[in-house]
Amino acid sequence: MDEYQKAAEMIAGSKAVAAFSGAGISAESGIPTFRDPGGLWDQFDPDEVATSGGLLKAVMRKPELIRSFFLQTVEIFEQAQPNPGHVALQVLEEMSLLKTVITQNIDNLHQEAGCTRVLEVHGNLFRGRCLNCGRKQALNKRELLARVKKFFADESGFELGGLLGIMPNCPHCRGLSRPDVVMFGEAVQQMPEAFAAAESCDLMLVLGTSGVVYPAAAIPYQARENRAQIIEINPTDNYYGSISEVYISAPSGQALPKLVDLVKDLL
Ligand SMILES: [Zn+2]
Structure with a gap:
């Protein structure tokens, strides 16, 4: 058999x-397996873009790298069915x-x-988690991707504060939220x-x-x-x-x- x-x-x-x-x-x-050869981790150091501390530092020190990472990621998720x-x-x-x-x-x-x-x-990239109260909210995938794209469209640069503003605020307490994904080093x-x-x-x-x-x-x-x-x-x-x-x-x-x-x- x-x-x-x-x-x-x-x-x-x-x-x-x-x-x-x-x-x-x-x-x-x-969606490329980030770990495999040719994956995103060949281009981007996960310590820089996939830990929350590293990401904040990289945003300030290497904004062009972060912009490229986000724009490539958006394109991948836009096309994935x-x-x-x-x-x-x-x-x-x-x-x-x-x-x-x-x-x-x-x-x-x-x-x-x-x-x-x-x-x-x-976790799920298309869910927000409130940094203040911890509540989660489902996000509209197309809208979120469009917001990221729009934010990084300006080649002259971006503000760190604006980056946080891409995610909709918490509907319960209006706190800032982050994508509800498990980054390296998180539970x-x-x-x-x-x-x-x-x-x-x-x-x-x-x-x-x-x-x-x-x-x-x-x-x-x-x-x-x-x-x-x-x-x-x-x-x-x-x-x-x-x-x-x-x-x-x-x-x-x-x-x-x-x-x-x-x-x-x-x-
Ligand atoms: Zn909240």
Whole structure:
């Protein structure tokens, strides 16, 4: 039996599937995996642009670098759409098989594909978090990207204060807000919920993650500990080889739609 058939039978026989996704599934939507060669970290030092302290310093010392980083990032997110892998997960949710998506991605693409229960351990770029009261607010992606673009359009420079003004103020206390993403060195989010989802699933799809960013990378091991079966889909490597029953060496956007079709034939 080939790996696809085996995986489809496991999914069809499962009561609660959880998906654990990483940068690979976003890369298929055109969002580069920042860590890989050719990614943004080849051009920009993450210590400068992906820590809040570094970012503030870089804004003052190297405004042109920051401008270039933001403009490139905006372009990437403007063009990124959910891919067939994201869509296949939504279909699995609609079939009442998939219960939860746990993602390390911050791009909102699982939600844009229609998945309704998404845990985001590294936050969401299109959500604001109030620096004063801590409350969160969902932001309109197009509007936010347009504001960033407009802000950096002027080549003659920008004011640090203006940068903070890109984010809408908190609707509750009018405080300044920041994007609700986990920057390097900051605490991960929703981990208790993610571990609970890992413990209550009987099958976990591990998608496009190299399993190196802890603590999130421990989530599949937690699922395995609680006797969930593991299917890993990744064109690069079988990173979770020690715990996966099935490994499919393909991008999620190819493998998942094929699996969904096979599962439909079985039900
Ligand atoms: Zn507030």
